[in-house]
Structures are given as structure tokens and as C-alpha cells.
Amino acid sequence: MMKAYLVGLHPEVWEIVKNGVKEHKDPSSATLREYCHIHLNAQATSVLLSDLSAEEYNKVIGLEVAKEIWDTLHIAHEGVEKVRQSKIDLLMEKLNQFVIMDGEGTQEMFDRLMAIVGKIRGLGGKEMNDHNVVKIFLETYSPRE
Structure with missing residues (x-):
């Protein structure tokens, strides 16, 4: 259901969750496309964190990349x-x-x-x-x- 929700927001939001976003060492030199990816990652992160219980949130505390949050929650719920x-x-x-x-x-x-x-x-x-x-x-x- 989360995938459907993220795709509903924007298909690229799901792509950021699924594939990740490149880390930018110098945000001042980021291209417009890179800023767009940073924004999409922030949207995805916000959605993923928005309804987590305290227990679930503790599993992903400190993570800022949507893919890392998704992968951590995915393994916690579905496992290897x-x-x-x-x-x-x-x-x-x-x-x-x-x-x-x-x-x-x-x-x-x-x-x-x-x-x-x-x-x-x-x-x-x-x-x-x-x-x-x-x-x-x-x-x-x-x-x-």
C-alpha cells in the first residue's frame, strides 16, 4: 500500500525510495535535477516517517535517505x-x-x-x-x- 501511496504522490517519489538518491557533497553546486531529487527524497522520507509508531521510529532514527528507511523497515517486517x-x-x-x-x-x-x-x-x-x-x-x- 505504501508503494501505491508514494506513486500516487508522484512516480519519481517511489523511484527515489526504490533506487535511492545520490548524496551531494556540495549542495551549492547541485543541478536543478539534483535539487529535484533532494526534494523528492525529503517528501518520501516525510511520508515514510509520518505514521510510524515509537518502536518503528526507533528502528530508523537518524536515517535521512528514504531508500535506507524503506530497506530497514522492509527487512524488519518481511525479513531476509x-x-x-x-x-x-x-x-x-x-x-x-x-x-x-x-x-x-x-x-x-x-x-x-x-x-x-x-x-x-x-x-x-x-x-x-x-x-x-x-x-x-x-x-x-x-x-x-
Whole structure:
């Protein structure tokens, strides 16, 4: 969602977050384009820092480059590849054990299912396509003997 928000502000804001901005040793000799990049980095930094909790802010305190802030938060939330894959595996196991709860309606069950699927997709899990989601939903909702 943050990517969509940053692109919505201006596509170059996201590019600055994704690719970084060159550090300028002498701001007095910066070109107009370099000033533009400095401004875009400041915008991106402001957006990234604006809604952080105190705990999250402590992870990035002192960082002034949007890419560094983004990378730090990205690793903290998604982790390195092994950690990310472990999180996906845990969520997939949760799906394998997914059952309807007592007194739970169809919509509540679906919402709970989609929350897990959303987390898997957010971590980059490719195996959770719509077909698999429907299959899990139908298997869970079908009457048991």
C-alpha cells in the first residue's frame, strides 16, 4: 500500500525510495535535477516517517535517505528471504488447519481466511491464487460427516 501511496504522490517519489538518491557533497553546486531529487527524497522520507509508531521510529532514527528507511523497515517486517519464507510456511500451515469456528458465519469465516491469504500474498507467496483460496473455502465450509 505504501508503494501505491508514494506513486500516487508522484512516480519519481517511489523511484527515489526504490533506487535511492545520490548524496551531494556540495549542495551549492547541485543541478536543478539534483535539487529535484533532494526534494523528492525529503517528501518520501516525510511520508515514510509520518505514521510510524515509537518502536518503528526507533528502528530508523537518524536515517535521512528514504531508500535506507524503506530497506530497514522492509527487512524488519518481511525479513531476509529465509525469514520471509518461514513466515509464509507458518501461514500455509495455518491454512492447512483452517476450520470454521463455532457460531461463525460464512462472511466471518471468509474474512478470516482472506486475512491469512492477504498476509501470504503480502510476503510474496505465489501459491495462493484465487483457485486455491476458493478450494480452501469450499473444503472448510462443506458439511462434515
